[in-house]
Amino acid sequence: MKSLAFYFISKKEKLLTRKGLIEPFGMDFIASKLEIRKATRRELYSITVLTRKFFPYTGFNMQMIEKRLKNRKIHYYAALYDKFTIGFIDFKENEKSIKILGLAVLPEFQRRGVGKKLLEIALKFAKEKKKEIIYLLLSKENFPAAKLYEKEGFVIKGKLEKRIWDQEILLLQRKLE
Ligand SMILES: CC(C)(COP(=O)(O)OP(=O)(O)OC[C@H]1O[C@@H](n2cnc3c(N)ncnc32)[C@H](O)[C@@H]1OP(=O)(O)O)[C@@H](O)C(=O)NCCC(=O)NCCS
Numbered sequence: 504m505k506s507l508a509f510y511f512i513s514k515k516e517k518l519l520t521r522k523g524l525i526e527p528f529g530m531d532f533i534a535s536k537l538e539i540r541k542a543t544r545r546e547l548y549s550i551t552v553l554t555r556k557f558f559p560y561t562g563f564n565m566q567m568i569e570k571r572l573k574n575r576k577i578h579y580y581a582a583l584y585d586k587f588t589i590g591f592i593d594f595k596e597n598e599k600s601i602k603i604l605g606l607a608v609l610p611e612f613q614r615r616g617v618g619k620k621l622l623e624i625a626l627k628f629a630k631e632k633k634k635e636i637i638y639l640l641l642s643k644e645n646f647p648a649a650k651l652y653e654k655e656g657f658v659i660k661g662k663l664e665k666r667i668w669d670q671e672i673l674l675l676q677r678k679l680e
Pocket residue numbers: 557604605606607608609612613614615616617618619620641645646647648650651652654
């Protein structure tokens with residue numbers, strides 16, 4: 504039995520439900536249909552779905568993400584394709600640094616430069632706020648993300664002593680001028 508929430512479509516936002524997930528976009532990706540903007544409550548449901556899919560270990564539910572969206576130190580940006588939410592990035596603003604907390608793009612939209620664009624938003628934010636570094640924790644096994652971060656100038660700064668979810672965790676960072 505599938506949950507009702509799975510088929511729920513908010514009036515404010517066209518959501519990616521199981522029905523609409525793959526077919527409408529086919530393989531053609533029209534760059535002009537991509538928009539990246541600060542996430543609002545309108546994207547709450549989609550961000551929750553993406554978080555559950557990619558970062559289930561956080562245990563975040565919709566209420567928790569709603570709180571995070573209101574937190575002035577946590578910044579969420581959503582990637583929308585043709586008004587559908589297809590990805591997001593969130594990062595935390597510290598005094599001298601930015602910590603990337605999550606970055607995810609729906610599989611159907613991966614390898615089209617969306618992740619890079621989202622990451623560039625965080626980098627731009629960090630530079631404008633004159634932060635010294637931008638960093639994140641990443642599983643050693645996450646090759647696609649490691650490739651993306653490497654391309655964007657991140658280097659491995661260390662490794663967490665403790666394994667999380669039975670995975671080795673790397674500390675990646677990039678210094679900002
Ligand atoms: C990591 C992730 C966000 C990348 O998003 P994306 O939109 O596919 O990335 P982009 O298309 O912008 O890729 C930019 C570059 O990163 C590298 N890259 C991205 N995905 C890759 C893959 N699967 N294999 C090899 N290189 C990859 C490539 O160099 C790519 O450039 P290219 O396509 O011109 O070769 C996406 O794979 C994802 O959502 N993964 C699941 C969630 C996750 O692991 N997030 C990271 C932890 S915070």
